[in-house]
Amino acid sequence: MYLEPRVASRLSVIPEPIALLRKQIDAEIITADHPEFEVARKTQDITFDVVPYAIVKVESAEDVAATVDFAREIGFPLTVRSGGHSLAGFGVADDAVVVDFSKMKQVSVDPASGIATVQAGATSGDIVAAAQPYGLALTTGDTASVGIGGLTTGGGIGFMVRKYGLTIDSLVSVQVVLADGRIVTASKSEHPRLFWAIRGGGGNFGIVTEFTFQLEQVGLVLGGDIVLPATRAVVRGYLDYVTNAPEELTTIAHIMHAPPAPYIPEERVGEVVLQILTVWTGSPEDGEHALAPLRALGTPVADTIHPMEYGDIYQYTAHQNMPHAAALRMMFADGLSDRAVDEILASVASSPSPYSIIQLRGLGGAAARVGNEETAFAHRDRAFFVAIIGIWLDPSEDPAPHRAWTAEIWEKIADEGSGVYVNFLSKEGDARIREAYPGKTYERLVEVKTMYDPENLFQFNQNILPRG
Ligand SMILES: Cc1cc2nc3c(=O)[nH]c(=O)nc-3n(C[C@H](O)[C@H](O)[C@H](O)COP(=O)(O)OP(=O)(O)OC[C@H]3O[C@@H](n4cnc5c(N)ncnc54)[C@H](O)[C@@H]3O)c2cc1C
Numbered sequence: 001m002y003l004e005p006r007v008a009s010r011l012s013v014i015p016e017p018i019a020l021l022r023k024q025i026d027a028e029i030i031t032a033d034h035p036e037f038e039v040a041r042k043t044q045d046i047t048f049d050v051v052p053y054a055i056v057k058v059e060s061a062e063d064v065a066a067t068v069d070f071a072r073e074i075g076f077p078l079t080v081r082s083g084g085h086s087l088a089g090f091g092v093a094d095d096a097v098v099v100d101f102s103k104m105k106q107v108s109v110d111p112a113s114g115i116a117t118v119q120a121g122a123t124s125g126d127i128v129a130a131a132q133p134y135g136l137a138l139t140t141g142d143t144a145s146v147g148i149g150g151l152t153t154g155g156g157i158g159f160m161v162r163k164y165g166l167t168i169d170s171l172v173s174v175q176v177v178l179a180d181g182r183i184v185t186a187s188k189s190e191h192p193r194l195f196w197a198i199r200g201g202g203g204n205f206g207i208v209t210e211f212t213f214q215l216e217q218v219g220l221v222l223g224g225d226i227v228l229p230a231t232r233a234v235v236r237g238y239l240d241y242v243t244n245a246p247e248e249l250t251t252i253a254h255i256m257h258a259p260p261a262p263y264i265p266e267e268r269v270g271e272v273v274l275q276i277l278t279v280w281t282g283s284p285e286d287g288e289h290a291l292a293p294l295r296a297l298g299t300p301v302a303d304t305i306h307p308m309e310y311g312d313i314y315q316y317t318a319h320q321n322m323p324h325a326a327a328l329r330m331m332f333a334d335g336l337s338d339r340a341v342d343e344i345l346a347s348v349a350s351s352p353s354p355y356s357i358i359q360l361r362g363l364g365g366a367a368a369r370v371g372n373e374e375t376a377f378a379h380r381d382r383a384f385f386v387a388i389i390g391i392w393l394d395p396s397e398d399p400a401p402h403r404a405w406t407a408e409i410w411e412k413i414a415d416e417g418s419g420v421y422v423n424f425l426s427k428e429g430d431a432r433i434r435e436a437y438p439g440k441t442y443e444r445l446v447e448v449k450t451m452y453d454p455e456n457l458f459q460f461n462q463n464i465l466p467r468g
Helices: 015-024 061-074 124-134 148-154 192-198 232-242 284-295 310-321 338-349 400-416 430-436 441-452
Strands: 028-030 054-057 078-081 097-100 107-110 115-119 171-177 183-187 207-214 220-229 249-257 272-280 306-309 325-333 357-362 384-392
Touching: 015 028, 015 054, 015 061, 061 078, 061 097, 061 171, 061 183, 061 207, 107 124, 115 124, 124 148, 124 310, 148 207, 171 192, 183 192, 192 441, 220 284, 220 310, 232 249, 232 272, 232 284, 232 338, 232 357, 249 284, 249 338, 272 284, 272 310, 272 338, 306 310, 325 400, 338 357, 338 400, 384 400
Parallel strands: 054 097, 078 097
Antiparallel strands: 028 054, 107 115, 115 207, 171 183, 171 207, 220 272, 220 306, 249 272, 249 357, 325 384, 357 384
């Protein structure tokens, strides 16, 4: 078996410490001498290439607690991987012990109460599969393979955010392993400050092993996409409408090159378009009225909207499940000037990758009815989510042109927004982490961090430093 030199060099240091952990738990532990190590150390981003010490495939909260105790006592870096989609690459790190949730993906739904208990390794797709047979759904993100562990601890903004809020707004309680190895429940009545911090503060405070959510009765939606030629007037029309539309309508829009999808006329593939992914959760008749202003923005290149099961919308983002690399910058905005719209259109037209996109999401609705200080996600009053995402698929490709593209357009439009969603941060430094937590939020998070993780055991995240 060929082993990369960096992996082979780990072999000599494996046996002693890991033998201690192996005595305590039955969970599978993958070290560099294991045939699956090469695969197990990879994450979704093809550019992250790190060599952890051990990957512990936990099967219970007790396994997690033993792994936490082990890493703390021996002094290993400790990372957490639920779905492995961290845009900053935090799920795995060099020399780390990785708490890997790939064997904890169970979702149990009580159809009578609409309560779901979800193990941390489950994905949005796993939740759809378990809830949809009962006409139930959870408001999560736009990609089926994203893990509920990272998504929820950051907030969770998806296809029903305007109707049912963020994923954390449906959270009833969590089971958490703390830095001292205790297993506790946090909710509005138990460890309330911890519960506040976990709803948006990322993985700073503990390792969540199980989430309890209140699902919504959703049933059929009007879903699909409307693809329009991307002009300033069309983008302006989109921005003006989507935050004022009925809150049953949530959209995620991409300014992008039209993909070679079966429903895009062949001669339009590659054209710069505005793709508006749409989920309408009200009656179909009202939905047709609500969608009319979007359809009237231009002559559609394609319009695939039709009644569907909620989970079918994920077919439109199935390509996002594939391993890829991303150069990312994100901000919230309350509006975008014509100048910014023109810059966005020009930059997509000249992007070095046909896969790169600028993503716009209209917010408001239910997400905005929760106060900025009620959870650690403190951007609820912002109108738009704006993300520049340079994307490439080949690990041997030079990342420089893609990173330069993202940096260049960011330079041109960043002054029109502020703040950032923690789950759309890459490694951008402390000032940007503070931007994720405006107002009193950052200081409150420091207090909770100091209380629950004073030694900063959980530091592979957008790290909040404990007071020291
Ligand atoms: C293709 C793609 C599409 C996305 N779309 C959306 C979207 O529509 N909406 C949205 O809100 N976000 C979206 N995101 C961002 C996503 O929410 C974050 O990247 C999230 O952190 C991924 O979670 P994960 O469990 O898959 O990642 P992981 O890499 O497993 O975890 C990321 C980090 O989250 C923390 N964490 C993970 N699990 C736990 C746990 N059990 N307990 C405590 N902390 C934990 C840890 O700090 C960990 O390092 C998207 C990301 C990608 C790559």
